[in-house]
Structures are given as C-alpha cells and as structure tokens.
Amino acid sequence: MKKLITVIIVAVIASASVFANDKSIGETAQQKLRKEIIELLERPHFKIEKSSIEAEIEFTLNAKNEIVILTVNSDKDIVENYVKSKLNYKKVNS
Template identity: 50%
Template structure:
C-alpha cells in the first residue's frame, strides 16, 4: 500500500511539474497582418543577392505598436534590418496586445 501511495505521489508531482512548465504557444498571424508587415519591410537598404528567410516573433504594446522579440535568422544584416524597420511601427490590424505572434518573412532581390 505504501508503494502505491509513493507511485501516485510521484506521478502527481511529475504531472503538475509538466503542466506548469508548459509554455504558452506563439500565435501565427493572419494574412492582413502579414501584408502590412510586408509593406513595412519593402525596399531594403542593402544588396540582396539571394533570397533570405526569417521568422519574426513580436508582441503589440498598449499603443498597438510592434515590439520585435526575436528574428530567427543566421544573417545579422537581416536581423538588424527587420528590427529597425518594425520596432515601434503602428499596426492598423487588430491583434491582442501582449500576445506573442510569429510571422515568416522572405526577402528577395528585385530585378
């Protein structure tokens, strides 16, 4: 009987630890938001020789401004460019403030 109680207690401890350690999932943004972010990122100020991709994670502050949390890319130029262009730009799309959103971006050369 003692072993059964010990096993149940261990299972309960593992279950509660797992549930409290789970992170809140990042929401994927909708098409109008992606379009507006794409417009903000048009005409990069650096030479684009090949297509570059990144995932941008951001939140909206109380003024409905973008606050970039991270840019998932290996290219430092793209990282700086995205942060400079997006940080504190107002969005006209209604998203929940304080929620982390993720949007994939692609920067291509215009020929």
C-alpha cells in the same frame, strides 16, 4: 425523448455556427497584419545575394497597436538589424 434529441441537435448546430464565424474573423485580422508587415519590410537598403532570405521573427503587439520585436533569427546579421529597425515599435492598423 424526441424533444431531448431535438434540443441537443439544435444546440450542436448553434455552437458549430458560432465557432465557424470566429475562425474567419481571426484569419482576416492575421491577413491584414501580414500585409502591413510586408509593406513595412519592402525595399531593403542592402544588396541581397540570394533570391530569397529567410528570417524567423517573434513579436507581440502592445496596447498602442505597435509591433514589439522579441527575437529575429537569420543567417545574416544585416537582415536581423534591418527587420528590427523597420518593424520595432511601428504602429499598425490591424
């Protein structure tokens, strides 16, 4: 009985460390991708009336590591067009 409890404890500790490691790797990749997207979107060619503008962007990455824009939702059409022109089919390193 003692051996069974020891085996279970070892299995739980081993599986917990595996899951903990996966989480940090995913966050690092997300942070790198976020940084690249921010760099691609810098310096718009139009004047911004507000101090900040929000846009919800849905995208995916294809096999060539290119960003494929699925949808862009914003109050301003010019923002939607800008995001699409700057990001769609741009290659990323992440």
